[in-house]
Amino acid sequence: MLRFSPPLSVICLTLIAVPGLFAQTRAPQEPMKPLHPLEESYLRWNLAPADQAYASIDGRHLKGYVEDQSAISRRYRDNGHPQFWGRIAGTEADEENAQWLLGRFRKIGLSDVRQQAFDLPPQWMPQSWSVAVATDDKTLAVTSAQPTYRSPGTDGLDLEAVDAGFGTEGDLAGRDLRGKAVFFYSTDYFSRHSTINGGAIKRINDKGAASIFVILAVPGNIKTQFYPVGSKVPTFSLGLQDGSAIREMIGQARDRKPPRVKIKLDVTQQPGMKSSTVWGSLPGTSDETVFVIAHRDGWFEAANDNGTGVATMLGLAEFFAKIPKDRRRRTIQFLGTTGHHDGTAESGTWLAQHKEVFEKTALIINCEHTAANEMVLNNGVIQKSNWPSTLTWYVGGSPKLEDIVVKAYAAFGVPTYEIPARTPAGEIGRIYQFAPSIQLIDTGLYWHSDHETADIIPPTGLEASTRAYAKIIREIDAVDFKDLQRPPK
Ligand SMILES: [Zn+2]
Structure with a gap:
């Protein structure tokens, strides 16, 4: 009878390669530490020469906006709300966040910067x-x-x-x-x-x-x-x-x-609270528009949902504000909305009731949870990786728009699922059919939790999503309104 007996060296290698086999018998060990801080070890995507124009969109800079918003949440928590906290609609954190966004819009040089207030039902x-x-x-x-x-x-x-x-x-x-x-x-x-x-x-x-x-x-x-x-x-x-x-x-x-x-x-069901849509615009050379929307609310630090989306919106505002008006075909409307965590979604409801706002809208971009770490369940713990998570995505428009969108994601290394979503979950659910519309969205393991903090936001991912959206807005400038529309059913 022929028996396979592995040489000693193979046995030793096998034992070394399967440390779990011995883990039960050994004393617990200190967890391993990263060799480099995660912030420095994120994989970076090389820009093609044709995409150098987007290099000015900088993920570390955008992450600063995520941190600003997280700090607003923490201030609210530390100001007498230790259990139910965040940038919650109707609270001081909502108003602080609206004022902060108005300030950013003004500093960037947007025009018609304003706050559209809503009375909230009892919260x-x-x-x-x-x-x-x-x-x-x-x-x-x-x-x-x-x-x-x-x-x-x-x-x-x-x-x-x-x-x-x-x-x-x-x-x-x-x-x-x-x-x-x-x-x-x-x-x-x-x-x-x-x-x-x-x-x-x-x-x-x-x-x-x-x-x-x-x-x-x-x-x-x-x-x-x-x-x-x-x-x-x-x-x-x-x-x-x-x-x-x-x-x-x-x-x-x-x-x-x-x-x-x-x-x-x-x-308590708290009456008399208010929230608002924050508007700002960047005029173009035609009466057509592009809407860039990000919901402002979120639970806990809400770094991803929706600190990243708001940061992406600001990154786009900064990028397009530097392009001379005569080279912007369409007016870009930036909207920081009330959000939907309270279940009533005042901004979205108002927009749904004012369809005329989107009559000349070539594209709606929903900036929502645009980047988080890929986190993997590994051996009973959650491991952060050094790349951004795979995003759910939606595109509703012509094959030409689909082509522009897919190529833009590929150009900057935006990881997406193989199959896009049939409809967009999230803030534009009530309005996405009024115009061609797109979104990327992440909902990971820490979504809506007290662990959804800025340290799970990769600047590289923020940068990639934001650059891709910028490229999409620029490239549809060469496409006529009618050629962006969804094909008739
Ligand atoms: Zn969200």
Whole structure:
């Protein structure tokens, strides 16, 4: 019988190459450190000679705008709003951000710089909350708990904790969840919606739970702000570390008293708040327009959503302000909008009701989450890479426009998915059909979380998206209005 026996050197190499095999038996090691700061090791894209005109769009400069906006969020947090914070519509952070943007627009030299104010309907404003889980011998303060948007409040609940697995039909079958605090686990990493785990929140609601907790399986203990999930009871997202600890407490108490969950959530519906669209324009030589739109609101530091989009808009304003008017075919309208995190989207609603604004619009560009790090789930931790993440993209227009857009992304190394989106998710959802329109958008692992900070924004990615948009605006100057339109259905 012929047996293959590998030489000793191969065995040794195999052992060296699979350190995980030995990790369990060794003492824990210090994590490895980067050899170079990430900021200095981002991969750079060489500009073709024909694209040197775009070299003035500088990612590090644009990242400064992201940091400015993050600082506005932190000021709001530190000014008495430690739990529900960000550049939230209607708050002082909204107004500070609007004033900041007006200032930038004026400094760049845009004309007709103005603020269009809107009265907001009463806004869901959680004032404070606390969640604690306790067994006879242990109490856990659940610091990562974040109420889902528009969650009902409570003066105080004291409930039995139950673990509902993934919240699937199979997990819930035969379970009595009435009046209980139900925890479920989700590997639906990118959902911040009622759709999580295929409608788990509705299923658990329907079984009479008194409170619901979604444990988002993103490594660490991040706080994540969900959109409304349609729950009738106080509902929270939890970080993985807290969630795993609670599931363990439930498991350990199996034959004894189950853990109890104490919940408080003080919510007010705040009337009388205001938000605004910030307008600025750069006149061209015809009555045709290009709209460049970025929503101003965001949760937590909101570095990507939508610090990057606003930075991209400003980068475009700076770039085109330096081009003499007689070489700009169309007027460019820059709009910092109220956004949509509050669920009412006043700017978008107003624009949708004023379709005439877009009568001569050759292109709408939505600047939304234009760059974040590619982050990879690797061995139970999230690794930041030194390149920008792959972006979802939408283009609605003629084959000529599609061609210009695809080539512009390729020219600057903008990573996109193979297949574009059918419709644009995000801020231009109400208006994109009024004119040819495009967008790039990233929603990564840290989207809507307290980890979405400026240090996950690659200047190279910001630069690439912004240069691509600039090239698209310039190249459509050579294309007539009618030749940019979507083909008839
Ligand atoms: Zn957004």
